[in-house]
Amino acid sequence: MSPKTLYDKIWDTHVAHESEDGTCLLYIDRHLVHEVTSPQAFEGLRMTGRKVRAPEKTIAVPDHNVPTTHGRENPDQMTEDSRIQVAALDKNAKDFGIHYYPVSDIRQGIVHIVGPEQGWTLPGMTVVCGDSHTATHGAFGALAHGIGTSEVEHVLATQTLIQKKSKNMKVEITGKLKPGVTAKDITLAVIGATGTAGGTGYVIEYCGEAIRDLSMEGRMTVCNMAIEGGARAGLIAPDEKTYEYVKGRPHAPKGEQFEAALAWWKTLFSDDDAHWDKVITLKGEEIQPVVTWGTSPEDVLPITATVPNPEDFKGGKVEAAKRSIEYMGLTPGQKLTDIKIDTVFIGSCTNGRIEDLRAAADIVKGKKIKDGMRAMVVPGSGLVRKQAEEEGLAQIFKDAGFEWRLAGCSMCLAMNPDQLAPGERCASTSNRNFEGRQGYKGRTHLVSPAMAAAAAITGHLTDVREMM
Amino acid sequence: MDKFEKLSGIAAPMPLVNIDTDMIIPKQFLKTIQRSGLGKNLFDEMRFDREGKEIADFVLNKPQYREAQILVAGDNFGCGSSREHAPWALLDFGIRSVISNSFADIFYNNCFKNGILPIVLPQEAVDVLMKDAEKGSNARIEIDLENQVVTSSDGETFSFEIDAFKKHCLLNGLDDIGLTMEKGSAIDAFEAKAAAARPWV
Numbered sequence: 217m218s219p220k221t222l223y224d225k226i227w228d229t230h231v232a233h234e235s236e237d238g239t240c241l242l243y244i245d246r247h248l249v250h251e252v253t254s255p256q257a258f259e260g261l262r263m264t265g266r267k268v269r270a271p272e273k274t275i276a277v278p279d280h281n282v283p284t285t286h287g288r289e290n291p292d293q294m295t296e297d298s299r300i301q302v303a304a305l306d307k308n309a310k311d312f313g314i315h316y317y318p319v320s321d322i323r324q325g326i327v328h329i330v331g332p333e334q335g336w337t338l339p340g341m342t343v344v345c346g347d348s349h350t351a352t353h354g355a356f357g358a359l360a361h362g363i364g365t366s367e368v369e370h371v372l373a374t375q376t377l378i379q380k381k382s383k384n385m386k387v388e389i390t391g392k393l394k395p396g397v398t399a400k401d402i403t404l405a406v407i408g409a410t411g412t413a414g415g416t417g418y419v420i421e422y423c424g425e426a427i428r429d430l431s432m433e434g435r436m437t438v439c440n441m442a443i444e445g446g447a448r449a450g451l452i453a454p455d456e457k458t459y460e461y462v463k464g465r466p467h468a469p470k471g472e473q474f475e476a477a478l479a480w481w482k483t484l485f486s487d488d489d490a491h492w493d494k495v496i497t498l499k500g501e502e503i504q505p506v507v508t509w510g511t512s513p514e515d516v517l518p519i520t521a522t523v524p525n526p527e528d529f530k531g532g533k534v535e536a537a538k539r540s541i542e543y544m545g546l547t548p549g550q551k552l553t554d555i556k557i558d559t560v561f562i563g564s565c566t567n568g569r570i571e572d573l574r575a576a577a578d579i580v581k582g583k584k585i586k587d588g589m590r591a592m593v594v595p596g597s598g599l600v601r602k603q604a605e606e607e608g609l610a611q612i613f614k615d616a617g618f619e620w621r622l623a624g625c626s627m628c629l630a631m632n633p634d635q636l637a638p639g640e641r642c643a644s645t646s647n648r649n650f651e652g653r654q655g656y657k658g659r660t661h662l663v664s665p666a667m668a669a670a671a672a673i674t675g676h677l678t679d680v681r682e683m684m
Numbered sequence: 685m686d687k688f689e690k691l692s693g694i695a696a697p698m699p700l701v702n703i704d705t706d707m708i709i710p711k712q713f714l715k716t717i718q719r720s721g722l723g724k725n726l727f728d729e730m731r732f733d734r735e736g737k738e739i740a741d742f743v744l745n746k747p748q749y750r751e752a753q754i755l756v757a758g759d760n761f762g763c764g765s766s767r768e769h770a771p772w773a774l775l776d777f778g779i780r781s782v783i784s785n786s787f788a789d790i791f792y793n794n795c796f797k798n799g800i801l802p803i804v805l806p807q808e809a810v811d812v813l814m815k816d817a818e819k820g821s822n823a824r825i826e827i828d829l830e831n832q833v834v835t836s837s838d839g840e841t842f843s844f845e846i847d848a849f850k851k852h853c854l855l856n857g858l859d860d861i862g863l864t865m866e867k868g869s870a871i872d873a874f875e876a877k878a879a880a881a882r883p884w885v
């Protein structure tokens with residue numbers, strides 16, 4: 217047998233049909249659904265009299281619109297259109313008989329956090345969701361990617377997706393990370409190195425010692441942002457940490473089935489002499505805590521750097537950099553650590569898991585946020601929230617002056633009431649710094665949870681290493 | 685879905701790189717449960733000020749581009765979120781084709797599901813067409829999907845690559861789901877085989 221990459225192996229086990237031109241029907245093991253990208257798909261099923269082919273493999277949770285303040289079950293807390301969207305998901309989940317975690321359920325949260333937490337996401341699976349950050353689930357050695365609403369309807373109706381195979385890209389992070397450097401810094405550094413279109417047409421496998429050393433939470437953070445590098449998906453071969461994380465989760469296999477699954481999972485790695493279409497290697501020791509200065513995730517620099525000069529870029533990037541710097545209200549040459557921050561957001565499917573909250577709480581402990589700072593922590597799920605309360609993290613945040621919120625996407629994309637006002641500047645643990653992403657004319661700097669916590673205390677972008 | 689065969693139309697130049705789906709259709713318009721009606725919010729935050737007044741120098745607000753059916757755009761068009769609202773908004777406005785040096789993966793796929801043709805051309809060709817588009821409404825660009833050719837207003841031609849299956853569906857306005865359901869027995873067979881091999885899934 218010819219050597220294969222992990223992606224090749226998962227792909228090959230999921231092709232349900234292949235046409236002469238190489239177009240495949242890829243079978244989908246898990247379909248995750250949220251309220252924003254699904255209503256038109258369910259409507260399409262109704263109009264054509266189609267059913268959900270595999271409701272037992274379909275899991276829905278509202279997350280994008282939901283308020284993260286107490287009393288949110290009260291419909292008054294949502295705008296009319298948000299309420300309609302969440303109500304549509306309630307109804308669709310019921311009518312089509314799919315698994316559902318409503319707002320009132322403690323297991324509710326961001327779809328990409330709920331999936332792994334409940335054991336829906338397992339190694340070697342194909343996982344899709346009408347959401348670009350589906351790549352998160354790749355941390356388990358699953359082939360996971362975002363799809364559009366027409367494709368959501370296609371998967372609902374047929375449990376397959378029309379696909380052509382992507383190319384293989386290996387991203388290796390060698391060596392050990394220095395203190396203060398996290399999974400978020402790795403994933404941003406990779407995007408900084410490849411550009412936002414560098415991964416277009418590829419599925420990335422992340423490997424190397426620094427990746428192996430990451431917890432499952434950290435690996436999810438890395439894979440989450442594969443899409444920001446343009447890749448269809450990012451994945452990491454499963455290992456003992458993966459099996460350990462999965463074991464005992466509500467929907468993970470049990471007993472003999474677990475053993476059978478485990479035997480297969482252990483075959484899920486890239487063969488030594490597998491073919492890679494592109495290889496990128498970064499040295500773990502050289503990665504520094506990073507921050508974005510512009511309005512594209514590729515606008516990444518070490519926190520010790522200064523705002524660049526647009527003239528230093530090439531081609532179309534010159535105009536883009538000018539526009540970014542103006543939008544962000546910065547001056548070329550300005551030290552990144554001199555940038556004042558008025559809002560801090562800790563949460564999202566990139567960094568809303570327990571380990572992220574622990575890392576932020578470590579920095580915050582015993583301190584107070586800067587006067588006038590608005591800082592919020594939005595756990596990624598109700599269960600993360602509960603765990604953080606049990607571990608005393610919630611109290612640390614509250615004592616420091618943070619708002620302690622309920623689970624949801626919140627200010628990651630500001631579809632609910634959590635938004636930046638024009639000109640406000642946020643250190644955010646989310647994944648996108650696009651214009652207006654966190655609120656009209658809001659300004660976003662992407663950072664790790666520890667760096668966000670540090671900025672909340674000092675009131676400006678800060679090198680977290682100085683606070684450790 | 686409407687067929688796409690030939691198109692001769694006004695092209696609007698948008699040289700900016702990394703135009704993301706948040707720019708194409710900001711999130712406040714994702715709360716609809718319908719596909720239609722998003723054209724009025726296309727590029728909302730670039731097109732209108734806070735009071736809802738048109739920003740005069742935004743390309744689609746200029747008189748010569750109001751009827752544009754084609755966009756010529758910078759690199760990595762459509763990056764960001766998977767929202768199909770982006771192609772829905774483009775289509776609802778009247779855009780049937782986008783020409784760029786590269787597209788983000790999900791956006792590219794979403795276009796085909798809605799009868800929009802995304803065309804990838806080398807940067808030099810995009811540069812020529814960008815100049816052409818800047819001439820305004822007198823410069824009509826022609827697109828011929830069958831023959832995979834774009835023709836500038838000066839008659840310069842550029843051929844483009846496209847996946848054969850996607851082309852077939854677009855030319856005939858075919859619905860993917862219907863086509864896949866015809867292969868139902870292959871899916872049944874796969875499901876049975878997979879359930880035996882990986883019963884825990």
Ligand code: SF4
Pocket residue numbers: 279280326327328347349564565566624625628629646647
């Ligand atoms: S947290 Fe942000 S990126 Fe993640 S699913 Fe929600 S909106 Fe998308």
